[in-house]
Amino acid sequence: MTRESVTTAMRRALAIADRGPVTGVNPRVGCVILSPAGDLLAEGWHRGAGTPHAEVAALSALANPADAVGATAVVSLEPCNHHGRTGPCSEALIAAGIAEVVYSVDDPGEHSGGGAERLRSAGVEVTGGVLAAEGGAFLRVWLTAERAERPFVTLKWASSLDGRAAAADGTSQWITGTAARHHVHERRAASDAIIVGTGTVLADDPSLTARGEAGELTAHQPVPVVIGERAVPANARIRQHPQPLVAVGHHDLAAAMRQLFDSGIRHAFVEGGPTLASAFVAAGLVDEYLVYLAPTLLGGPRLSIGEIGVGTLADARRLRIDSVEQLGDDLVVIARPIPPHTHDTTPQTHPADARHERTT
Incomplete structure (x- = not known):
């Protein structure tokens, strides 16, 4: 698998992630599955709360589920490792036989993070940080919220x-x-x-x-x-x-x-x-x-x-x-x-009673 093919796939993963809803608790995530030769096998993205995550959507889009064995999953966010309304994506990738996972941005979630470690423990080759600047910019709103709680x-x-x-x-x-x-x-x-x-x-x-x-x-x-x-x-x-x-x-x-x-x-x-x-x-x-x-x-x-x-x-x-x-x-x-934030972050307590530009 060449670096160029992985980079191209990651850009595609980010592009299809943009099809997901911009609001809500879940991040917008895209996943592309490549054959060992670097050919596109399937792709998927997260369509909203309660729907399959991007990795599962991509696996489900395979013409033949057996094609996942030995394939590479390129994902815009580290695969999750927790049971929510859907199961852990890390476990789905392992069960499908994916041999390598490439992702852009680490999942900062206390409960959802750790997917990369789980994948490695199962023998899956994992590479993170591919197009990290682009992935971080795309997920800036969600990442900021998750990190700051x-x-x-x-x-x-x-x-x-x-x-x-x-x-x-x-x-x-x-x-x-x-x-x-x-x-x-x-x-x-x-x-x-x-x-x-x-x-x-x-x-x-x-x-x-x-x-x-x-x-x-x-x-x-x-x-x-x-x-x-x-x-x-x-x-x-x-x-x-x-x-x-x-x-x-x-x-x-x-x-x-x-x-x-x-x-x-x-x-x-x-x-x-x-x-x-x-x-x-x-x-x-x-x-x-x-x-x-x-x-x-x-x-x-x-x-x-x-x-x-x-x-x-x-x-x-x-x-x-x-x-x-x-x-x-x-x-x-x-x-x-402009980071870093060096000013005092103590909340102000005076009333929010003023208004000028009318809000409708």
């Missing part, structure tokens, strides 16, 4: 070019244009949960649904989460959301994120006002920044971000720009914190 957090805000979330009188609907707002709904639909503070709920009465260009609900709806001690009104629009409301009756963000992780949330989309946004930043809980910039100037005090614990330039929260895209007249900037 909290959801991957995308923080979104919209502002004028001078960083204001609203005019001096509080008006903010709409700072950005239609294309930017459609983009927000696409990102909501790709998340497991959408988070706001009680201040946003009481001031704006948002629905927090993901909607298409015609206003229709998308197939997947993020779970609505409200953080704050004040009660959500019985007649609030958020209570009509297709998903049940999760009301977090405190301001301990670290505890709230662990609660969401334990409930199966792996990607959280944080909206709302500057107070909640600033609390997430100050707590060191933001993995991705999604900032929409409108070509307008507002001036005044209503900044998109408030106090985040930076007293001097040396303490600034440094970011890396991943992309900049024009959406109509607006820009969307996607950035991430």
Whole structure:
């Protein structure tokens, strides 16, 4: 088996993994099975919770199950080694007679990891780390959540070019244009949960649904989460959301994120006002920044971000720009914190009561 053929197969495994659902507790995984001569025998990917994992799907796609004997399985993630809703992929590969397993990224799960060791103990040749950078980038959201045992957090805000979330009188609907707002709904639909503070709920009465260009609900709806001690009104629009409301009756963000992780949330989309946004930043809980910039100037005090614990330039929260895209007249900037995280990660406890850019 040549390195080139294995690399090509791994790129194929990553490509078909992308067909799996972007939301949910499970990672997107692809598997390609090669003959000893390097020919493609079968492929499969994970289609969602409760369905066969990629390795089992690929084995099931073989024209003749006996073809697995002596073959190589190329997988985008280390085969799992635990009994969940399906059996361990490591055991399925061993039982099928696979002779070699090549994977891209180690499974960091406390219960699901260890597949490589199990395979080696059964005499299977195992190679990890093939296209690890590409595999890690593809699984960044899921890997971050699993390693930190909290959801991957995308923080979104919209502002004028001078960083204001609203005019001096509080008006903010709409700072950005239609294309930017459609983009927000696409990102909501790709998340497991959408988070706001009680201040946003009481001031704006948002629905927090993901909607298409015609206003229709998308197939997947993020779970609505409200953080704050004040009660959500019985007649609030958020209570009509297709998903049940999760009301977090405190301001301990670290505890709230662990609660969401334990409930199966792996990607959280944080909206709302500057107070909640600033609390997430100050707590060191933001993995991705999604900032929409409108070509307008507002001036005044209503900044998109408030106090985040930076007293001097040396303490600034440094970011890396991943992309900049024009959406109509607006820009969307996607950035991430530059590792390592050396700032204090103590959760902030002040109320999330502010809002400026209206959330619907």
